[in-house]
Amino acid sequence: MITLLAATLAFQELNTLTPREVRQGWKLLFDGKTTTGWHNFKQKTISDGWSVKDGVLLCSDPHKAGDIVTDDKYDWFELKIDWNVSKMGNSGVMFHCADDGDTMWMSGPEIQIMDKAVDPNGQLAGFLYEIYKSPIDSTNPPGEWNTFDILISPKRCATYVNGKMYYEYVLNSPDFWDRVKKSKFGSMPNFSKLTKGTIGLQGDHGVVSFRNIKIRSIKA
Numbered sequence: 279m280i281t282l283l284a285a286t287l288a289f290q291e292l293n294t295l296t297p298r299e300v301r302q303g304w305k306l307l308f309d310g311k312t313t314t315g316w317h318n319f320k321q322k323t324i325s326d327g328w329s330v331k332d333g334v335l336l337c338s339d340p341h342k343a344g345d346i347v348t349d350d351k352y353d354w355f356e357l358k359i360d361w362n363v364s365k366m367g368n369s370g371v372m373f374h375c376a377d378d379g380d381t382m383w384m385s386g387p388e389i390q391i392m393d394k395a396v397d398p399n400g401q402l403a404g405f406l407y408e409i410y411k412s413p414i415d416s417t418n419p420p421g422e423w424n425t426f427d428i429l430i431s432p433k434r435c436a437t438y439v440n441g442k443m444y445y446e447y448v449l450n451s452p453d454f455w456d457r458v459k460k461s462k463f464g465s466m467p468n469f470s471k472l473t474k475g476t477i478g479l480q481g482d483h484g485v486v487s488f489r490n491i492k493i494r495s496i497k498a
Contacts, residue, residue, distance in 0.1 A: 367484030412444035
């Protein structure tokens with residue numbers, strides 16, 4: 279009975295904001311019940327490859343889910359998001375995505391989500407895809423939840439995975455652009471050119487789940 283009560287309380291706390299978070303200006307990007315606030319890239323609605331079950335936003339069918347983006351656009355922010363990837367799964371969280379282009383990753387930098395078995399010596403979960411990597415790996419294995427804490431601000435950007443800082447950088451600094459030029463994004467004219475855009479979730483590479491998606495805007 280006690281175990282059931284504890285589980286119930288834990289479930290009730292998902293996808294909610296504490297009074298302190300409300301005072302700090304956080305807002306939910308996922309209410310735990312609907313896909314309100316999201317739409318497929320370059321579409322007005324969201325495909326049935328995405329679903330909501332037990333407080334989780336689920337990319338259940340990557341063959342037809344497609345990438346989704348927020349209805350609102352953001353410039354500088356802190357983003358928290360829990361994710362759980364399947365075995366051999368692959369996804370990502372992108373920011374400053376444009377509304378045009380063939381794909382959202384042609385404009386928005388991507389924080390990688392991936393089972394390390396897919397590419398154990400390559401782009402691991404938490405890396406800023408092909409731009410910044412980490413010497414540590416604090417991710418939990420497929421089937422277990424992980425948390426990204428992502429800071430995007432004019433003077434400092436950083437990615438934390440399960441509380442461990444992976445890297446920090448200055449967006450659009452000489453170092454940033456030097457790394458971009460050496461990546462596949464160097465030939466993409468619109469990559470990372472926006473200072474305000476949508477938040478995107480990749481949904482065409484594997485089964486992946488999200489919850490507790492919350493954002494706080496930061497003044498420049």
